Every structure is written in C-alpha cells, then in structure tokens.
Amino acid sequence: MAQGVAAGERALLVAEDARGLCGTVQLVLDQPENQPHRADLAKMLVHRRPRRQGLGAALIRAAEATAREWGKTLLVLDAVTGGAAARLYERLGWERVGVIPGHALMPQGGLCDTTVYFRDLGG
Numbered sequence: 001m002a003q004g005v006a007a008g009e010r011a012l013l014v015a016e017d018a019r020g021l022c023g024t025v026q027l028v029l030d031q032p033e034n035q036p037h038r039a040d041l042a043k044m045l046v047h048r049r050p051r052r053q054g055l056g057a058a059l060i061r062a063a064e065a066t067a068r069e070w071g072k073t074l075l076v077l078d079a080v081t082g083g084a085a086a087r088l089y090e091r092l093g094w095e096r097v098g099v100i101p102g103h104a105l106m107p108q109g110g111l112c113d114t115t116v117y118f119r120d121l122g123g
C-alpha cells in the first residue's frame with residue numbers, strides 16, 4: 001500500500017485521537033487511460049471507540065477534498081447494501097446506481113448484496 005501511495009496511485013487518509021489511529025479511508029487514483037477524471041473511494045474504516053460521532057462523515061468529506069486536489073471530478077464506491085456505511089454515503093449526497101446481488105463475502109461467511117454509488121464533484 002505504501003508503494004502505491006508513494007507512486008501517486010493511491011491516497012491514504014488517517015484520523016487519530018489521543019489513543020492513536022482510529023479511522024482511515026483510501027482513494028484509488030490510478031485509473032484506466034480513458035477515466036483519468038475518476039477515483040474509487042475504498043477501505044473506509046472507523047475504529048469502534050469513536051464511532052457515531054461524525055468521524056466517518058469527516059473522512060468522506062476529507063477524501064472528497066483530496067480527490068478535488070488531484071483533479072478528480074467523479075468518485076465511485078460500493079458498500080454493503082443496507083449497512084451503516086451505505087446510510088452515511090446517501091446522507092452525504094452520494095447517488096445510488098444499483099444493487100449487485102451476492103457481490104461480496106461477509107466476514108462470518110455467506111454472500112451479501114452490494115450497492116454501487118457515485119459522487120459528481122464537478123458541480
């Protein structure tokens with residue numbers, strides 16, 4: 001991951017509190033030749049200890065600002081359908097594209113549906 005960041009292929013944002021790292025999110029900046037204006041938002045995680053205090057929202061806003069700094073005008077992500085993250089993206093204005101049934105494995109086993117979202121940063 002560090003090599004990707006050093007090469008400008010990814011941006012890695014972290015949040016810290018008095019006890020250390022407590023949140024992170026990534027932007028995948030390196031995209032196909034015909035999509036240089038796009039990035040993927042990925043790997044958003046907030047530690048259990050500071051959840052439900054607005055840190056997830058702050059990380060998304062910071063990722064959006066970082067994407068703009070890199071000249072990106074379109075962001076794409078996917079999230080577990082109906083989960084806490086999906087609610088957060090919708091509240092922050094991300095637009096829902098649709099649901100892919102059985103797209104990903106859950107940690108405890110079994111498949112879950114995934115919702116794809118995009119955010120137009122051009123406006």
Ligand SMILES: CC(C)(COP(=O)(O)OP(=O)(O)OC[C@H]1O[C@@H](n2cnc3c(N)ncnc32)[C@H](O)[C@@H]1OP(=O)(O)O)[C@@H](O)C(=O)NCCC(=O)NCCS
Nearest residue numbers: 044045046051052053054055056057078079080084085087
């Ligand atoms: C999804 C995740 C990133 C959210 O992080 P978070 O820091 O709790 O996010 P926020 O605090 O911004 O918002 C979460 C909830 O707290 C509420 N909240 C925010 N600030 C609040 C406050 N000051 N007082 C009360 N509630 C508050 C929000 O309204 C939201 O409510 P909802 O769940 O009913 O929609 C976190 O739960 C997580 O890491 N989950 C596991 C990993 C994961 O699913 N990652 C996403 C992969 S796509």
